[in-house]
Amino acid sequence: MAGLINIVPRYLPGYGMAPEWGHAVRPVVLVYTLVCVVLAIVFNADVDAQAGAYATGFLAMMVSGAFAVTVSAIRKRQRRAAVGFTVLTLVLLYALVENIREKPDGITISAFFIVGIIAISLVSRVSRTTERRTDHIEFAPAARRFVTDSLEYDGALYLIANCRQGGDAAEYAAKEAEQRGMTPVPGPAEVLFLEIDVIDPSDFSDVLRVRGIEVDGHRVLRAEGPAAPNAIAAILLALRDATGVRPHCYFEWSEGSPLTHLLHYLLLGRGDTPPVVRKIIHRCESDPARRPGIHVGG
Known part of the structure; x- marks a missing residue:
């Protein structure tokens, strides 16, 4: 396990490019x-x-x-x-x-x-909805520590995708309890939260910087990107390649019309995130056994 822990890099090149045209x-x-x-x-x-x-x-x-x-x-x-x-x-x-x-x-x-x-x-x-839309991924020291600590704990990576509201301890506690109740998060597993703050949806990020933030014991990986699904997919693939461990990410289905979610994603970079994340991962990785796990409940 030590070998896996030590290869988590701060800088990961090659994740996503500008659109082909x-x-x-x-x-x-x-x-x-x-x-x-x-x-x-x-x-x-x-x-x-x-x-x-x-x-x-x-x-x-x-x-x-x-x-x-x-x-x-x-x-x-x-x-x-x-x-x-x-x-x-x-x-x-x-x-x-x-x-x-x-x-x-x-x-x-x-x-x-x-x-x-x-x-x-x-x-x-x-x-370009299924492009990763980032050139590089950079993990801050705190984010690297969260990942290595999680690997040391049980040799696995379990992440819960969260659309931050208040960002307080109560929100993270409620989100973890909710996900454990409706998705197959292993009981004793240590979880990390994954949050994407959407910036300009029309932009392409040269570097996707992943920061580590701790809120009353809840560990959060937080980044800014032009679109939430693309950034989540890129981070999951980067974690897999860097650690050799297939990460699992847990989501909740969004309420509302699929058409509305599609328009929100095209215009605002947010929508019904899980299907888009899954599609991006399928496009980037042809081997099902190497794809990060996507679990959705609700």
């Missing part, structure tokens, strides 16, 4: 160019229509900026500035409305461009 040269430029070419073909490359679209977009941007400055001036009680920017906003708004009235093709092209970008963004978001 992200390795292309200037992918955003290519996407924008493609959308522009498609729109040019659809509208027969009409220069006047595209000029209208440019004017519409430019005026819309100016109206938004003028309105934002107006609101700021009102909040700061700058009366003269508020009056001046209100007039400017109304003038720009009038120009925008007249431009749309005279050149309706402009707003049509702008709308198609926006729809195209949103559609491509959604396809991209869906296509």
Whole structure:
């Protein structure tokens, strides 16, 4: 067992990368160019229509900026500035409305461009749901100690996934009792809690840092990532590779509509976590005997 304990590293490379298309040269430029070419073909490359679209977009941007400055001036009680920017906003708004009235093709092209970008963004978001989305995993000293202590205790790793609320001792005690009652957590096993604080769901984390926090005897592995399921899967796989022990993670089924959970995951990085974690692990590991165990109750 000592051999397993000593190889828990602080830094684990190679867990997840940017999406495959992200390795292309200037992918955003290519996407924008493609959308522009498609729109040019659809509208027969009409220069006047595209000029209208440019004017519409430019005026819309100016109206938004003028309105934002107006609101700021009102909040700061700058009366003269508020009056001046209100007039400017109304003038720009009038120009925008007249431009749309005279050149309706402009707003049509702008709308198609926006729809195209949103559609491509959604396809991209869906296509990378089963990626680990991290380049490296780094365990802080306290996190390493928790893992090694757990291995010394019974030679196994049992983790309970927790969506932190108050973060106090009562919450962890209730969560452990609940999981032991509805999932096959071995009776004498020592458990670690695993928590992911979701940051920007659109981002890719270069380094997933796992910290160790102790709350009244309850040991918590906590990390920040762009999506909870992806980060959990990456940590479980990293623990398996680093220790040689197949970890087991315990979840509770989420209440609500599956469609709602899907939208929450795509937009906010959270949703019905267990199925996504399982899918990511299946994608990353073809051998069932080497996959971390995923247990769900409730």
